[in-house]
Amino acid sequence: MTTVVTKGAPAKPTVRVAETALHEDRSAFAFIIVAALFFVVSGLVAIIIAAKLQFPTLLGGVSWLTFGRLRPIHTNGMLFGWLLAADMGLCYYLIPRLCGVPLWSEKLGMSTLALWVVIILGAVVTLATGFNQGLEYAELPTWLDILVVTAWVMFLINIFATVWTRKYQQMYVSIWYIMGAILWTAFVYIVGNYGTLFTTGVNQANLNWFYVHNAVGLIFTPLGLGIGYYYIPVAAETPLYSHRLSMIGFWSLAFVYVWTGAHHMLHGPISQWLQTVSILFSVMLMIPVWTLVWNFLATMKGQWHRLRDNVPIKFLMTGTIFYLLTCFQGPMHALRAVNAIVSKTDWIVGHAHMAVLGAFSFFAIGGAYYSVPRMLKTRLHSEALADASFWLWLVGGLSFFVSLWIGGFLQGLQWNDTSIPFIDTVKFMYPFWAVRLVGGTLMFVGILLFFWNMVATYNYRHQRPVA
Amino acid sequence: MLKNIDKSSALFVIAAVAFFAVGGVLTTVAPPLLDASWSKPAPGLKDYASLAAQGDEEAKTIMAGRAIYVAEGCWYCHTQQTRTIEADTIRFGWRDQRSPVSTPDEFVYDAPHMFGTRRVGPDLSRVGGKYDSQWHATHFRDARSLVPGSVMPPFPWITGNPQKLAEVTAYIQSLGRVKDWRPEHDYEE
Numbered sequence: 001m002t003t004v005v006t007k008g009a010p011a012k013p014t015v016r017v018a019e020t021a022l023h024e025d026r027s028a029f030a031f032i033i034v035a036a037l038f039f040v041v042s043g044l045v046a047i048i049i050a051a052k053l054q055f056p057t058l059l060g061g062v063s064w065l066t067f068g069r070l071r072p073i074h075t076n077g078m079l080f081g082w083l084l085a086a087d088m089g090l091c092y093y094l095i096p097r098l099c100g101v102p103l104w105s106e107k108l109g110m111s112t113l114a115l116w117v118v119i120i121l122g123a124v125v126t127l128a129t130g131f132n133q134g135l136e137y138a139e140l141p142t143w144l145d146i147l148v149v150t151a152w153v154m155f156l157i158n159i160f161a162t163v164w165t166r167k168y169q170q171m172y173v174s175i176w177y178i179m180g181a182i183l184w185t186a187f188v189y190i191v192g193n194y195g196t197l198f199t200t201g202v203n204q205a206n207l208n209w210f211y212v213h214n215a216v217g218l219i220f221t222p223l224g225l226g227i228g229y230y231y232i233p234v235a236a237e238t239p240l241y242s243h244r245l246s247m248i249g250f251w252s253l254a255f256v257y258v259w260t261g262a263h264h265m266l267h268g269p270i271s272q273w274l275q276t277v278s279i280l281f282s283v284m285l286m287i288p289v290w291t292l293v294w295n296f297l298a299t300m301k302g303q304w305h306r307l308r309d310n311v312p313i314k315f316l317m318t319g320t321i322f323y324l325l326t327c328f329q330g331p332m333h334a335l336r337a338v339n340a341i342v343s344k345t346d347w348i349v350g351h352a353h354m355a356v357l358g359a360f361s362f363f364a365i366g367g368a369y370y371s372v373p374r375m376l377k378t379r380l381h382s383e384a385l386a387d388a389s390f391w392l393w394l395v396g397g398l399s400f401f402v403s404l405w406i407g408g409f410l411q412g413l414q415w416n417d418t419s420i421p422f423i424d425t426v427k428f429m430y431p432f433w434a435v436r437l438v439g440g441t442l443m444f445v446g447i448l449l450f451f452w453n454m455v456a457t458y459n460y461r462h463q464r465p466v467a
Numbered sequence: 468m469l470k471n472i473d474k475s476s477a478l479f480v481i482a483a484v485a486f487f488a489v490g491g492v493l494t495t496v497a498p499p500l501l502d503a504s505w506s507k508p509a510p511g512l513k514d515y516a517s518l519a520a521q522g523d524e525e526a527k528t529i530m531a532g533r534a535i536y537v538a539e540g541c542w543y544c545h546t547q548q549t550r551t552i553e554a555d556t557i558r559f560g561w562r563d564q565r566s567p568v569s570t571p572d573e574f575v576y577d578a579p580h581m582f583g584t585r586r587v588g589p590d591l592s593r594v595g596g597k598y599d600s601q602w603h604a605t606h607f608r609d610a611r612s613l614v615p616g617s618v619m620p621p622f623p624w625i626t627g628n629p630q631k632l633a634e635v636t637a638y639i640q641s642l643g644r645v646k647d648w649r650p651e652h653d654y655e656e
Contacts, residue, residue, distance in 0.1 A: 056610075056618045056619065056621075057620065057621060060621045061623055063624045066540075066622070067620055068539040068540025068620075069539070071543050132537060132538050132540060134537035135579050136584065163476050171479070173473075176473065179476070180487075184487050187487070187491060191491075196579070200574075200575060200576055200578040201505065201574035201576065201577045202571040202580070203498075203499045203506065204577075204578060205574075205580040206498060207495055208579075208580065210495055218487070247473070254483055254487055255486045258487055258494065259493070264584065267550035267555075268548045268582060269569040269570050269573070270571065271504075271505075274502075278494075281490070344584065344586040349585070415554055415558065416554040418554050418558050422589045426587070427616040
């Protein structure tokens with residue numbers, strides 16, 4: 001029997017024996033395995049476009065293999081094909097357990113996945129053939145946007161109906177984050193993909209950055225944190241440090257995050273007062289971030305020895321540190337003086353990758369390593385391979401992020417020295433881009449190991465039954 | 468009431484949407500209403516989309532070129548904004564002429580906007596007229612023959628198609644011209 005207990009709040013017991021009978025986990029597992037497959041594909045595209053900065057003519061004769069066509073496939077593939085699908089899979093696993101009831105409808109879950117696969121394949125074809133709407137993260141044509149909203153409503157119904165029929169009255173913090181993410185995503189996605197169609201110029205750019213920033217801040221952040229709040233206590237077999245801190249973190253996030261979109265246009269052609277508003281709220285984001293990180297780290301008190309051999313905990317705690325770092329960078333970039341150096345450079349690329357690939361993917365991977373064997377009522381195929389994938393991601397990720405920070409920061413300083421020709425600042429980046437390519441390749445090997453481990457866990461599940 | 472917010476899912480839903488809606492409305496709907504400069508076109512700014520719809524040949528060519536710029540993802544590596552940073556005005560000016568800072572009224576008819584976030588290559592907010600069209604044709608074919616060290620890819624399916632090449636070049640040459648900042652020297656004239 002495992003328990004998720006919060007100090008000062010009633011326990012949330014989930015009984016393992018009953019679980020086996022209660023939870024089917026078909027939708028949960030299917031989402032994760034499909035997400036892992038898209039992780040492989042998007043990772044391969046990533047390697048190609050990183051290599052193109054070393055060899056600009058690589059595959060240059062083929063229109064659909066150029067940088068400008070592959071980049072949106074990479075970003076959309078990682079965000080929606082891998083991370084969002086993986087997060088949805090984990091939600092299908094943890095929400096029923098926190099509610100003490102089965103998922104409302106496995107059929108609806110599987111239909112949602114079928115639609116999701118159609119969306120991702122449609123996205124690859126339209127982007128490769130140059131049907132690009134020209135707005136970051138909103139590149140997909142309107143008919144695909146409609147399918148995305150449809151799939152999201154199906155997901156919403158399934159999760160909310162499960163919560164509605166829950167057995168435990170008090171909702172654990174993960175449920176809030178996930179319900180919040182589902183609600184906010186509906187608004188954020190519609191503004192970014194439909195609101196932008198009826199606007200032009202700076203007005204449109206403002207809605208675009210509202211969407212881009214909140215895609216990370218109000219979709220991937222609350223989903224990732226909800227996942228972290230569930231898996232850190234269960235994987236470390238310890239109660240959450242503080243229910244009250246988690247409340248402060250959640251409600252401050254809900255209020256503060258949405259104001260910050262205009263910081264993507266600092267020093268740009270957008271009203272100064274709006275820039276100042278976005279800076280103030282960007283700095284205030286430290287409140288939800290630091291309360292959450294404090295809560296996660298304090299939960300591990302007395303459990304740190306588990307970092308030695310508990311692979312999910314390795315991912316979850318490293319993800320926590322990456323989250324703290326990336327969310328310290330964010331408010332700093334929003335300061336005008338810092339922004340004048342780092343904006344438009346590769347520093348920001350390093351920052352964005354640490355958020356999506358470092359923090360939130362680490363949470364999702366940790367969750368997948370923990371729960372996929374439990375979904376299949378078996379054990380993980382190989383702990384050693386899982387551990388190897390962790391070290392590949394950690395070493396590859398750090399070399400990727402750090403090289404882009406150093407190179408990007410120095411390039412930003414060079415841009416502000418107008419005696420240096422622009423092309424010299426490009427050539428300056430070559431060695432940093434080379435390190436990024438090597439780091440990215442290490443991470444890609446980690447992705448392959450992860451995918452193989454998931455497939456093998458499924459294939460050999462009957463040989464390793466859990467009593 | 469707030470004490471029980473983690474027990475009632477209906478109460479939670481209302482509060483979560485309300486907390487979000489305050490900033491959501493004030494940062495998306497309010498700014499264009501408060502700041503008229505966002506929707507007031509600069510004097511002389513051409514609405515190429517409307518002109519093209521009326522059959523204007525030059526506007527049609529420029530809009531077709533803009534569509535190529537959007538489809539090929541040029542905007543992933545090139546920004547179109549001279550920011551309020553001195554180095555931007557010097558670096559993306561021309562010889563001793565500084566590039567005027569970009570203002571919202573220059574972009575009133577832009578959809579999709581092409582401000583961009585990343586400068587793998589230089590900013591293009593004032594590139595119109597800086598280089599002659601033959602230079603651009605060569606640059607699209609093989610950027611490194613003109614700018615050694617450049618990482619811009621070749622675009623053979625554009626340079627091999629005279630119409631497409633003319634369209635995308637016409638678009639590039641139209642950029643940043645609404646501010647009459649460099650009247651004395653233009654390779655195109």
